[in-house]
Amino acid sequence: MSNFSDGEAFGRVNLMGEHLDYNQGCVIPLQINKSVNVHVKKDSTIEGIKIRSENFDQEIFTSVSKKKLNDWADFIKGSLYLFGKKYNLNICQLCIEVKSNLPIGIGVSSSAAVTVSTLRALYSLYNKEIKNSELVELAHSVEKDFVGVAGGVMDQFASIYGSQNQALFLDTKSNNYDLIKLSEEYVFLIIDSGKQRILTDGSLNLKKEYCKKISNKLNVENLCILDEVDDHHRKVLTNEELDLAKHVIYENQRSKLGKIALLENDFKTFGTLMTQSHNSLRDLYRVSTSELDLLVELCNSFGSLGSKLTGAGFGGAIVTLIKKELVEDLKMFIVENYPNAKFL
Numbered sequence: 001m002s003n004f005s006d007g008e009a010f011g012r013v014n015l016m017g018e019h020l021d022y023n024q025g026c027v028i029p030l031q032i033n034k035s036v037n038v039h040v041k042k043d044s045t046i047e048g049i050k051i052r053s054e055n056f057d058q059e060i061f062t063s064v065s066k067k068k069l070n071d072w073a074d075f076i077k078g079s080l081y082l083f084g085k086k087y088n089l090n091i092c093q094l095c096i097e098v099k100s101n102l103p104i105g106i107g108v109s110s111s112a113a114v115t116v117s118t119l120r121a122l123y124s125l126y127n128k129e130i131k132n133s134e135l136v137e138l139a140h141s142v143e144k145d146f147v148g149v150a151g152g153v154m155d156q157f158a159s160i161y162g163s164q165n166q167a168l169f170l171d172t173k174s175n176n177y178d179l180i181k182l183s184e185e186y187v188f189l190i191i192d193s194g195k196q197r198i199l200t201d202g203s204l205n206l207k208k209e210y211c212k213k214i215s216n217k218l219n220v221e222n223l224c225i226l227d228e229v230d231d232h233h234r235k236v237l238t239n240e241e242l243d244l245a246k247h248v249i250y251e252n253q254r255s256k257l258g259k260i261a262l263l264e265n266d267f268k269t270f271g272t273l274m275t276q277s278h279n280s281l282r283d284l285y286r287v288s289t290s291e292l293d294l295l296v297e298l299c300n301s302f303g304s305l306g307s308k309l310t311g312a313g314f315g316g317a318i319v320t321l322i323k324k325e326l327v328e329d330l331k332m333f334i335v336e337n338y339p340n341a342k343f344l
C-alpha cells in the first residue's frame with residue numbers, strides 16, 4: 001500500500017502439546033498459510049489513532065493509553081502502547097488498516113498474528129530494529145500484560161519462528177526449538193466447528209491459575225518437571241487437580257514422542273498421539289466441546305490417522321492427520337455428517 005508501512009504475520013495450528021506453554025512444556029505448532037496484514041501510516045488529519053478493520057467492517061477512534069477497549073482492537077492498542085513505552089514515543093496521528101484471511105476465534109492464533117503484524121508495521125514505520133527473540137517477548141507481553149489473557153509463548157513464537165512445511169518443536173522452558181520437515185504424503189487438515197470461542201472470558205486464565213496452584217501443592221516449579229503421577233500426588237491432590245496434572249504431564253511426554261515420530265516419518269504413531277491428546281483434553285483437562293468431539297470421531301472413523309482439537313479448545317477447530325489422496329473424500333464425508341464444518 002502506498003505511504004503505508006506494512007507488517008504481516010501468519011497463524012498456526014498446534015499439532016501437539018496443548019496447554020503446555022504456560023506450564024513450561026513442549027509444543028509442536030505448524031504455521032499455516034493464512035495471515036493478518038497491518039498497514040500503518042502517519043496522518044496529520046487525525047488527532048489520535050484510527051483503526052480500520054476490513055473484516056469487521058468497523059472503524060475505531062482511540063488513543064494510546066493503558067485503557068482497554070475490550071474488543072479485537074485491544075491487541076493493536078496494546079501493541080501501540082507497549083511499543084511507545086519501550087521507545088519512549090508519543091504515538092498519535094496514525095491511521096491503521098487491518099486485513100486478514102486468518103479466521104478469528106477458532107484456535108489458529110489470530111490474536112498473536114494481529115499483534116506481531118502490528119508490531120512489525122510499527123518497527124517499519126519508526127525505522128527501528130528488534131531481534132526475533134525480543135519480538136516474541138514484546139508480542140507475548142501485549143497479550144499477557146495489556147489484554148490480560150494468560151497463555152504461554154507458543155503462538156507468538158510460531159508466528160515469528162514457524163514454517164509452513166516444517167513443524168516447530170519448541171521447549172517453552174528454554175525456548176530451544178527445532179524445525180522438522182514434514183512429508184508431502186500427509187496433510188494436517190484444519191476443520192472449523194463453526195462454534196467460536198472467546199479467550200478473553202477468562203477460561204484460559206482459570207486453567208493457568210489452577211496449574212500454578214497444583215505445582216505449589218506439589219512443591220515443584222512447574223508441572224512439566226514431573227515424569228509421572230505417583231501415589232504422593234494421588235494423596236495430596238483432589239480428583240480434579242489430579243486430572244489436570246495428568247493431562248499436563250502425559251501431554252508433555254506425547255510432545256516428546258511426537259517429535260521422534262515426526263523425525264522418523266512415523267505418521268501412524270503421530271496420529272495415535274494426536275487422538276490420545278484429544279481424549280486427554282476432553283476427559284482430563286475438560287476443554288473440549290461436543291462439536292469438537294464429533295468432528296474428531298468422524299475424521300477417525302473415516303480413516304484419519306488421528307485428530308485433536310487445536311489451540312485452547314472451548315470451541316473452535318480440530319486438526320486431523322490424513323493421507324493427501326484422501327483429503328477430498330474426507331471433506332465430502334464431513335460435510336454430509338456435519339454441514340457447518342469449514343475447511344482451512
Ligand code: GLA
Nearest residue numbers: 018019020151152154311312
Ligand atoms: C491459546 C494460548 C496458547 C496456548 C493454547 C493452548 O491458544 O494463546 O498460548 O496456551 O491456548 O495450547
